[in-house]
Amino acid sequence: xxxxxxxxxxxxxxxxxxxxxxxxxxxxxxxxxxxxxxxxxxxxxxxxxxxxxxxxxxxxxxxxxxxxxxxxxxxxxxxxxxxxxxxxxxxxxxxxxxxxxxxxxxxxxxxxxxxxxxxxxxxxxxxxxxxxxxxxxxxxxxxxxxxxxxxxxxxxxxxxxxxxxxxxxxxxxxxxxxxxxxxxxxxxxxxxxxxxxxxxxxxxxxxxxxxxxxxxxxxxxxxxxxxxxxxxxxxxxxxxxxxxxxxxxxxxxxxxxxxxxxxxxxxxxxxxxxxxxxxxxxxxxxxxxxxxxxxxxxxxxxxxxxxxxxxxxxxxxxxxxxxxxxxxxxxxxxxxxxxxxxxxxxxxxxxxxxxxxxxxxxxxxxxxxxxxxxxxxxxxx
Numbered sequence: 001x002x003x004x005x006x007x008x009x010x011x012x013x014x015x016x017x018x019x020x021x022x023x024x025x026x027x028x029x030x031x032x033x034x035x036x037x038x039x040x041x042x043x044x045x046x047x048x049x050x051x052x053x054x055x056x057x058x059x060x061x062x063x064x065x066x067x068x069x070x071x072x073x074x075x076x077x078x079x080x081x082x083x084x085x086x087x088x089x090x091x092x093x094x095x096x097x098x099x100x101x102x103x104x105x106x107x108x109x110x111x112x113x114x115x116x117x118x119x120x121x122x123x124x125x126x127x128x129x130x131x132x133x134x135x136x137x138x139x140x141x142x143x144x145x146x147x148x149x150x151x152x153x154x155x156x157x158x159x160x161x162x163x164x165x166x167x168x169x170x171x172x173x174x175x176x177x178x179x180x181x182x183x184x185x186x187x188x189x190x191x192x193x194x195x196x197x198x199x200x201x202x203x204x205x206x207x208x209x210x211x212x213x214x215x216x217x218x219x220x221x222x223x224x225x226x227x228x229x230x231x232x233x234x235x236x237x238x239x240x241x242x243x244x245x246x247x248x249x250x251x252x253x254x255x256x257x258x259x260x261x262x263x264x265x266x267x268x269x270x271x272x273x274x275x276x277x278x279x280x281x282x283x284x285x286x287x288x289x290x291x292x293x294x295x296x297x298x299x300x301x302x303x304x305x306x307x308x309x310x311x312x313x314x315x316x317x318x319x320x321x322x323x324x325x326x327x328x329x330x331x332x333x334x335x336x337x338x339x340x341x342x343x344x345x346x347x348x349x350x351x352x353x354x355x356x357x358x359x360x361x362x363x364x365x366x367x368x369x370x371x372x373x374x375x376x377x378x379x380x381x
Contacts, residue, residue, distance in 0.1 A: 033210070095164035097246075336357060
């Protein structure tokens with residue numbers, strides 16, 4: 001809704017990509033989204049289908065198989081693919097967007113060809129492994145260790161809440177290579193089949209059902225030096241760059257969930273009758289929808305401003321923290337109100353608003369909690 005209000009943020013290439021992603025979502029995701037949600041996974045071939053359709057990595061360099069676009073192309077694709085009705089499918093397809101930036105920013109040309117190109121073609125699946133049991137948003141508390149042993153490293157530890165971790169072909173792992181809380185962190189690529197690397201268990205979640213989520217274990221995994229990304233100690237700065245993109249896309253996710261829930265609520269208010277007339281004719285519902293629309297517009301505006309700042313080369317850490325927090329709050333409130341407007345049907349798993357309300361709950365947690373975002377914002381005041 002109110003797309004004309006934000007037209008100045010996008011050009012004709014963004015509009016063309018939006019149409020392309022809408023078609024893919026309508027044809028490839030929407031007809032199957034409920035089955036995939038219930039199954040807890042979507043077919044692996046969807047990665048290759050998305051790559052062939054040009055919607056998997058529109059903002060990534062063309063030389064590695066991406067679309068060569070900018071940050072706003074990523075925003076457009078994230079919004080449009082969500083119209084398939086399954087947040088889990090979209091975030092599962094996009095797990096590369098947090099797994100591969102360390103390789104793109106720190107890796108050698110050989111590493112980029114080896115690890116980025118097969119993922120952007122849909123041939124392989126990648127995942128990012130940062131969070132550990134007991135650490136959460138405290139990145140400086142990472143305990144997973146990598147000890148140099150000749151021409152390789154011995155990796156030991158555990159990671160949890162890893163999106164696409166169950167079936168990833170390789171995982172970008174943040175590990176501790178020295179005692180320095182920040183400068184002692186380094187990224188490694190751990191590949192499926194390396195002895196000592198295993199999926200401890202698949203995790204079940206409140207929302208995002210169609211994306212697989214894993215707990216991983218590393219027991220004396222011998223990782224060759226050619227799988228180290230960048231120099232020792234370069235991981236923390238690379239991770240901060242990673243967080244910017246992740247927080248933007250989580251803000252986009254929140255805005256889109258809220259917008260979709262609003263659209264569902266508006267349509268339902270015109271169809272559902274009570275006391276002899278559509279419920280949308282009652283002032284209490286009309287005003288509730290008006291407030292929801294205002295919240296959605298405000299979240300989209302702040303998110304697009306943050307995205308444009310990032311696109312123009314600014315760190316935009318404050319704006320991204322604000323956008324993520326605001327989008328998370330708006331998503332939670334608007335999805336909740338949409339369920340309320342649906343009444344009993346809003347509590348049924350056959351309705352999209354029920355799914356959207358569950359999916360929205362992760363947003364104040366993932367990519368840095370709402371409390372951590374507030375701490376980042378407060379430091380700039």
